[in-house]
Amino acid sequence: MRDPKTDATEPLLRSNLLTRRFGGLTAVNGVTLGFHVGEVHAVIGTNGAGKSTLINMLSGEMPATSGSIHFDGHDITDWPQPQRARAGLGRSYQRTTIFPEFSVLENCRLCAQAALPRAWAVWESAQHCEASLATAREALERAGLSDDAQRSAGTLSHGGKRQLEIAMCLATKPRVLLLDEPLAGMGAEETERMLALLGALKQSHAVLLVEHDMDAVFRIADRITVMVNGEVIASDAPAAIRANRDVQTAYLGEGH
Amino acid sequence: MDFATFLVQCLNAVQYGLLLFLVASGLTLIFGIMGVINLAHGSFYMIGAYLAFVLAPWFGDWYLTKLMVGVLLAAVFGYLLEWAFFSFLYQREHLQQVLMTYALILVFEELRSMLVGNDVHGVQAPSWLGGGFKLGELMSYPWYRVFASVACVVLALALYWVVNRTRLGMMIRAGASNRDMVRGLGIDIQRLYRIVFAGGVALAALAGMIAAPLSSVYPGMGGSVLIICFVVVVIGGIGSITGALVASLLVGFVDTFGKVFFAEYSGIGVYLLMAVILVWRPEGLMKRSF
Amino acid sequence: MRPWIVPVIAALLLAALPAVLTPYTQDLVVKIAIYAVFALSLELLVGAAGLVSLGHAAFLGIGAYVTVMATGDGGAASALWLLPAAMGAAALYAIFVGALSLRTKGVYFIMVTLAFAQMAYFVFHDTKLGGGSDGIFLYSKPVIQFGKTVLLDLDRKADLYYTVLAALVGTYALLALINRSRFGHALAGIRVNEQRMRAAGFATYGYKLAAFVIAGALAGLAGFLLAVKDGAVNPELLSWHESGAVLLMIILGGIGSLRGAVIGAVAFTLLKELYQSEALLGPLAAHWQLTLGLTIIAFVALLPKGLIGLKARLSGGAHA
DSSP states (O other), rough: OOOOOOOOOOOOOEEEEEEEEEEEEEEEEEEEEEEEEEEEEEEEEEEEEEEEHHHHHHHTSSSSSSEEEETTEOOTTOOOHHHHHHOOOEEEEEOOOOOTTTTHHHHHHHHHHOOOOOOTTSSSBBBTTHHHHHHHHHHHHHOGGGGTTSBBBGGGHHHHHHHHHHHHHHTTOEEEEEEESTTTOOOOHHHHHHHHHHHHHTTTTTEEEEOOOOOHHHHHHHHEEEEEEEEEEEEEEEHHHHHHHHHIIIIOOOTO | OOOHHHHHHHHHHHHHHHHHHHHHHHHHHHHHHOOOOOOOOOHHHHHHHHHHHHHHHHTOOOHHHHHHHHHHHHHHHHHHHHHHTGGTTSSSSSHHHHHHHHHHHHHHHHHHHHOSSSBBHHHHHHOOOEEEETTTTTTTEEEHHHHHHHHHHHHHHHHHHOOOHSSHHHHHHHHHHHHHHHHHHHOHHHHHHHHHHHHHHHHHHHHHHHHHHHHHHTTTTHHHHHHHHHHHHHHHHHOOOOHHHHHHHHHHHHHHHHHHGGGGGGGGGHHHHHHHHHHTTTTOOOOSOO | TTTTTTHHHHHHHHHGGGGOHHHHHHHHHHHHHHHHHHHHHHHIIISSSOOSSSOOOHHHHHHHHHHHHHHHHHHHHHHHHHHHHHHHHHHHHHHHHHHHHHSSSSHHHHHHHHHHHHHHHHHHSSSSTTTTTTTTTTTTTOOEETEEEEEEEEHHHHHHHHHHHHHHHHHHHHHHHHHEEEEEEEEHHHHHHHHHHHTTTTTHHHHHHHHHHHHHHHHHHHHHHHHHHEEEEEEGGSSSSHHHHHHHHHHHHHHHHHHHHHHHHHHHHHHHHHHHHHHHGGGGGGHHHHHHHHHHHHHHHHHHHHHHHHHHHTOOOOOO
């Protein structure tokens, strides 16, 4: 298990005092985190800890009440989601959001298409768009779905659909991966495959991993942030988190 | 314009707005709770107006009785209609709901045509509500219009009370936010929907009955009120009764004063208001609230 | 079988038809073809992009009115600028309506599009701009002529027929191209899951607005043709009955298919003719709204996938 990168290297994505209020309820309170390339940074916490809200603010689906977000040196706090995605912020969803009626390949190709110019060129066929097809095939390869390329996405197994989620995220050629519970509902073998994929991906990407599977988290993460009631109570290497008293009481329970 | 005229127009605006509110509240309730977009809602208004016309010879000056009978008939009709037709629409997508309820309009229009004909009719206000009171030197404001406004206010308060202070209202509000939970609690959601639907129909029909002496009874009245109600619901926010009230009054004022100042172009005033709201607050003035 | 074979054969058949048709039937075919263009334009919105608009007739009406008003009483106008003007006017209103209504979704969108169509209806119905509820006449039909040579005179039946046919073929081809293009695939993705598309980096509002404007312009084309064919326009072209009718056409034929839109236009127009025909239905013909309404209810309830879905079911359960 590697030590987390020191703050000397600038994180590719960072939030500064990010806060989100819904009327009287503060879902996320002053969260300051950094995500570096080469690192799987897991965010864990009980339900209602604010993890989903955090990811939604980072990806751009939800505006922040206060605080800022910086990506690759730019202040992206006010950027709409599509703009962030095109800049390199990719995300996968907790609930599978693939396009069930399209083929597996088309699912990825469509995502890859977002970055291409000249969307108005209607005389060009999408099926022959080599650029997006190449990116899509590559993404499917990495996710291990190449054999299923022509299948209708709705016919994939649950694990396959989760893989497709990741593949679609990869097809947008992101530099940061915001992964919302990618292991949800997966069996042991599928989990292994996904962890291997994440291990490979982190070499060239910054990875934010929101997960409930504690074993997987402690295996794969280089840094773990623990959230309780919208606030960060600890953010450190996995070994340190395991030993952290506050975390133990708040989250991990007895016996760790 | 002098003060008396201004006051009259204000009163007209409020009265029109309140009448609209009755119709719109039914529409927004039905959509907010059952998730059905009902194009035929305007037809209930029309049916109410024609009911007022048809029942007039039998009730004469027993106006309040006539209204109550009409409301009862409308509620029963609504109850049966929900059972026979609308209950099948809840699971369908919006497009299908739009088309089915559009077809329902055609059916209602034709039935009305066959039963009562296509003529424009007038309905007399009851004699005890005739005449008006003096406003300034030259103007007098009709008592019937006052009655209409007061009736609408009373109904609005009754609606507020039912929704916020009764068990039925509690079930309605619960059903709006979590259908399955309500079912799980053993509440018969089908009957609840039926009651809500009947209520919406009754409100719209009552509005039509009250409006009959004011705007006369004519074939296209359902269509025109429906579209204005849509504007009200868009401005006020779906499912929000308070929003519907605020929006109805806004529309009442824009329409009434629009007619005074812009004559033939007044018809578009309401839509321009909607356009402005869309630029400023696309989700409507109020978030969902009861 | 290649997908374009059937439409090409159909087009060729249509081109050959005038040789065998009576003037009345030819007129009917022209009317159906114009409504097919109208239905196709809405198909782009509803079928491809998933945007249910209940105000599409506004663009038909604007195209028609501009055609008549721009011609005025100064003799035949040149179709070379009149047609673009009609489509351009419709497109302009589509930009306005689209920009505002696309800020909403779902039911709100349906209601807002209806309201904006009603607004246009009022302009033509109530104000001096439109000529009132009686409408206006088209005094001279457009032509294409250079000096003394008249290439196209839409007053001639044959010219009108082939122009309408060309418009139908052109619209169909354009939409087929769009559907297979990157733009069209993006619209499909937006229809299935707009959030996902945004997460991938698509600026979905722009795509939807583009689809809305194209659909509006094509409806304007249908409006131009309708004005030329009928020689007159009236405000009812913008009524919500018209908007409802075109929506019905595409659901009748089957959403999500260009053929469905055309089939739906044919089926709906013929159905309406049938229900209004005293010769066939006697006294029931006067109550065609009732028969039509009941038919629609039965149809939507029993055949939600339209006639195209029926064919698929009959030929052995092709997937929807």
